[in-house]
Amino acid sequence: MVHPGVLPRRVIGELEDVAGPHRVVTDPELLVGSLVDWTGRWKGSSPMMLRPRLTSEVAGHLGVLNHHGVPVQFQGGNTGMVGGSVPMGGEVLVSLRDVAGIEEVDERSGQMVVAAGTTLAEVQQTALQSGWRYPVDLGARDTATIGGTVATNAGGVHVLRDGMTRAQVLGLEAVLADGRIMESLRGLDKDNTGYHLPSLFTGSEGTLGAITRIRLRLLPPHDEEAVAMLGFTGLDAAIEAVGQLRRHTDVQAIEIMLEDVLELVVDHLGVSLPLSRAWPVVLLVEAAGTAGVVDRLASVVHDGSDPAEVVVASDRAGRHRLWAHRDAHSVAISTLGVPTKLDVTVPQGRVAAFIGEVREAAVTDGASQAWIFGHAGDGNLHVNLTGPEPAGLADRILHLVVDAGGSVSAEHGIGRDKVDWLGACRGPGELQVFRMVKDALDPTGRLNPGVLFG
Numbered sequence: 001m002v003h004p005g006v007l008p009r010r011v012i013g014e015l016e017d018v019a020g021p022h023r024v025v026t027d028p029e030l031l032v033g034s035l036v037d038w039t040g041r042w043k044g045s046s047p048m049m050l051r052p053r054l055t056s057e058v059a060g061h062l063g064v065l066n067h068h069g070v071p072v073q074f075q076g077g078n079t080g081m082v083g084g085s086v087p088m089g090g091e092v093l094v095s096l097r098d099v100a101g102i103e104e105v106d107e108r109s110g111q112m113v114v115a116a117g118t119t120l121a122e123v124q125q126t127a128l129q130s131g132w133r134y135p136v137d138l139g140a141r142d143t144a145t146i147g148g149t150v151a152t153n154a155g156g157v158h159v160l161r162d163g164m165t166r167a168q169v170l171g172l173e174a175v176l177a178d179g180r181i182m183e184s185l186r187g188l189d190k191d192n193t194g195y196h197l198p199s200l201f202t203g204s205e206g207t208l209g210a211i212t213r214i215r216l217r218l219l220p221p222h223d224e225e226a227v228a229m230l231g232f233t234g235l236d237a238a239i240e241a242v243g244q245l246r247r248h249t250d251v252q253a254i255e256i257m258l259e260d261v262l263e264l265v266v267d268h269l270g271v272s273l274p275l276s277r278a279w280p281v282v283l284l285v286e287a288a289g290t291a292g293v294v295d296r297l298a299s300v301v302h303d304g305s306d307p308a309e310v311v312v313a314s315d316r317a318g319r320h321r322l323w324a325h326r327d328a329h330s331v332a333i334s335t336l337g338v339p340t341k342l343d344v345t346v347p348q349g350r351v352a353a354f355i356g357e358v359r360e361a362a363v364t365d366g367a368s369q370a371w372i373f374g375h376a377g378d379g380n381l382h383v384n385l386t387g388p389e390p391a392g393l394a395d396r397i398l399h400l401v402v403d404a405g406g407s408v409s410a411e412h413g414i415g416r417d418k419v420d421w422l423g424a425c426r427g428p429g430e431l432q433v434f435r436m437v438k439d440a441l442d443p444t445g446r447l448n449p450g451v452l453f454g
């Protein structure tokens with residue numbers, strides 16, 4: 001395999017010939033922002049970033065790199081949390097951000113074909129303007145690309161009702177390691193003609209090819225939305241409420257926020273909590289559906305849970321004000337330094353006990369602090385660790401997850417960060433097939449080296 005740092009001028013010339021010299025960025029000042037990930041934990045290096053705009057240009061660039069045996073790192077919006085988006089071994093960075101734009105909205109069937117570099121926010125807005133809705137939503141919506149969300153099978157706040165990204169992907173186009181194009185964009189609702197390749201590429205974290213176009217399933221829009229913030233005196237009551245709230249079809253998000261992180265959030269935002277006082281546990285519940293959702297949410301909350309205090313917002317500004325507290329969690333924690341991020345799922349029945357165990361482990365550790373929040377509706381907790389040496393505490397917490405029958409990566413993926421833990425969640429037979437798929441599609445192991453496979 002050729003190291004890109006010693007790429008002969010001739011190879012650079014071939015890359016420039018594909019889409020023009022301005023699509024080959026070598027100025028270190030222009031590269032620097034793309035070499036560090038969003039968390040600040042992963043700092044890589046690369047001699048060059050390629051910025052193709054079209055599938056044919058991606059194919060041309062990958063063809064040249066394949067011919068010369070050069071390793072490649074794919075990048076979308078660079079908001080990934082597991083060290084999978086930056087070139088840690090000096091790979092050539094291939095940014096898919098400029099392969100952007102909404103190509104087609106089929107208003108009749110509720111489908112959209114979109115280029116990979118389009119932001120999630122633009123996809124959501126276009127869907128709404130077309131009388132439909134794209135259900136995947138997460139805090140990084142303005143920067144994360146739709147290609148990145150497909151590559152990581154992103155989850156977000158609406159998984160409870162609408163599923164993860166894979167559930168929305170009807171088809172996709174990808175450029176393979178050698179520059180060949182695989183198009184599977186038909187988008188029939190029913191099509192049992194062999195392997196569903198879009199599902200294979202969804203969640204493959206750039207290890208099988210570059211995703212360039214995607215056909216998305218859209219859902220009918222809601223008539224009304226409402227958000228409630230519920231204060232609880234303790235974890236058990238809050239988790240009991242989650243179990244009750246999950247039964248209602250209007251409820252599409254249940255997020256858990258704890259007092260210590262909320263304190264950081266209100267400081268960071270410079271606002272006061274919308275509740276009359278700080279509660280040990282706060283749930284943010286979003287409901288959406290046909291007209292009358294506000295009344296239904298109010299009765300669901302009162303019948304199905306026992307909160308100490310409730311605030312409901314139905315107008316857009318009020319809903320955003322409540323959501324802002326949840327959206328700011330990651331940023332507020334980052335003000336304490338670069339956190340170690342764990343993104344885990346535990347079975348619903350174990351959530352309260354698990355939070356208690358994590359807190360206990362942090363107290364025993366003494367040096368590090370554990371900040372917990374997440375998507376309580378699907379048992380997905382984000383545990384952020386700050387302090388001088390959080391690695392030992394991180395290991396202890398991941399052991400707790402495995403012992404609880406959970407997953408060490410709920411929605412962020414494996415990246416490079418969780419590679420050592422993959423075997424704790426997947427059996428030997430599964431891992432063998434992972435390897436066979438990887439070897440078949442990337443026989444020389446040049447795509448995103450170190451991601452998913454150690």
Ligand SMILES: Cc1cc2nc3c(=O)[nH]c(=O)nc-3n(C[C@H](O)[C@H](O)[C@H](O)COP(=O)(O)OP(=O)(O)OC[C@H]3O[C@@H](n4cnc5c(N)ncnc54)[C@H](O)[C@@H]3O)c2cc1C
Nearest residue numbers: 074076077078079080084139145147148149155156206211
């Ligand atoms: C504030 C904040 C909140 C977040 N909340 C959530 C959340 O609720 N749920 C959630 O799941 N994630 C969340 N994330 C993580 C992140 O936004 C997602 O992982 C997102 O899907 C990454 O998209 P991206 O375009 O930034 O991809 P990148 O970070 O650039 O890349 C992520 C991975 O995908 C690969 N990749 C990117 N684009 C392509 C492509 N076109 N073809 C092939 N491979 C590609 C990269 O090589 C890398 O391995 C959050 C992040 C932030 C900063």
